[in-house]
Amino acid sequence: MPFTIVRQDITKMKVDAIINAANTALQMGGGVCGAIFKAAGASELQAACKKLGPIQTGDAVITPGFGLPAKFVVHTAGPVYRDGKNGEEEQLRLCYINSLKRAVENKCESIAFPLISSGIYGYPKDEALQVATGAIQDFLGEHELEVYLAVFDKAAFTVSEKLIGEVESYIDEHYVAEHKYTRQELLDVEREVLEEADFIRYNVPSPTQAPTVGTGIDELIGSLDEPFSETLLRLIDAKGKTDVEIYKRANLDRKLFSKIRTGKGYTPSKRTAVALAVALELSLDETDDLLERAGYALSHSQKFDVIVEYFIVSRKYDIFEINEVLFKYDQPLLGG
CATH class of the missing domain: 3.40.220.10 (Leucine Aminopeptidase, subunit E, domain 1)
Incomplete structure (x- = not known):
């Protein structure tokens, strides 16, 4: 990078x-x-x-x-x-x-x-x-x-004490370590899933009553089946940005961006995909949708993901500032 x-x-x-x-x-x-x-x-x-x-x-x-x-x-x-x-x-x-x-x-x-x-x-x-x-x-x-x-x-x-304090508070509120759950807590989660499944089974709307999809990334990009590279290019156009602006804002090497752009079957790393979402200044929902197209998701069981989520939710899209905080927490950096 x-x-x-x-x-x-x-x-x-x-x-x-x-x-x-x-x-x-x-x-x-x-x-x-x-x-x-x-x-x-x-x-x-x-x-x-x-x-x-x-x-x-x-x-x-x-x-x-x-x-x-x-x-x-x-x-x-x-x-x-x-x-x-x-x-x-x-x-x-x-x-x-x-x-x-x-x-x-x-x-x-x-x-x-x-x-x-x-x-x-x-x-x-x-x-x-x-x-x-x-x-x-x-x-x-x-x-x-x-x-x-x-x-x-x-x-x-x-790093700025104020920024670290804000990130620390967000981590404390949202980070859930994978080993945290006890057996009883797991049983509670399983019960909730079953209850939710029953709810969905008996309350699913008919096709004529299906809810309207709200404003989001799909209104900008169209088909849910689009590969990551096509989705990315459509988003760049929709945001009124150039390729150069985006790959530099994402802390990406020009050759890597070219590979993503031209390789229809190429899947970037999660760090690279997140970096592009940050460069595009996507909302959290839009970021989730973009990552899903590359086979990834943000999780509250990963400190890296929670830190990135804090910046997206706060609409702080300076990738260098994000990397400073990630480095402070011994996490991998965004870019590629």
Whole structure:
């Protein structure tokens, strides 16, 4: 998928370029910067940096990766956080945009970032994350690139406390663990099913009294037997969107979307199908209908499903924000 959050040591990632959160002097520092220098070969990397430094805050320059698995290291100088009123946000955003530009200029197809300025430079982690995802999302709107945000441990990754609180409340109310039911509870469920079956048997309306189907996805797409790919294309047209808009909003690789679009018998993964529902800003009922066409359903026994349901019910369709929360709960991310 184009943008992925991973828990990994950035110095071991096999990507075209990794980002070094550098100082303006481009001198070997501590933390992630020091680890990158050591893994690359401190003397060689320092010699290469010496030819390019110093740089301004927000600038980015590129050197070979030397002993790293990555071909290149892009060095960018993040802002020291004071109070957020001294241009820190714009400077941090420039770090990401300029780093991505250097990567594209050097024909890189994959790039990995740390969360810039969130360590000793003191940028609040939740705000640093918002700037990072916003800048990356904007850049990916115009470019085809695989971008990773590498987080070494959970302590370095913070999502908005307000958002996490809302999600936690929704999970508490709707999540039903599969092992939760006792035998008596199962018997109660079975009884309710039988009672419901009797109700349906004796109260089914005659064809002339059949209820009218309400407004929903079927009024937009027609036949219930349509395969997933045809349904998807009809929905894109109905929403007045383009293919590019939808696959980028869904955090999908262009090649994968093409496969879904042209392969009549191709069934996407559940994560991909949900991502497309989010990109299309479908309601919960519409999402259920779309997923059913791919053979899936949302379940309250799966935490992943409950988290996704919270965002759909709340009409919050930012897939990057959803993925941040999924990552926080150790769930798979949306996209493909």
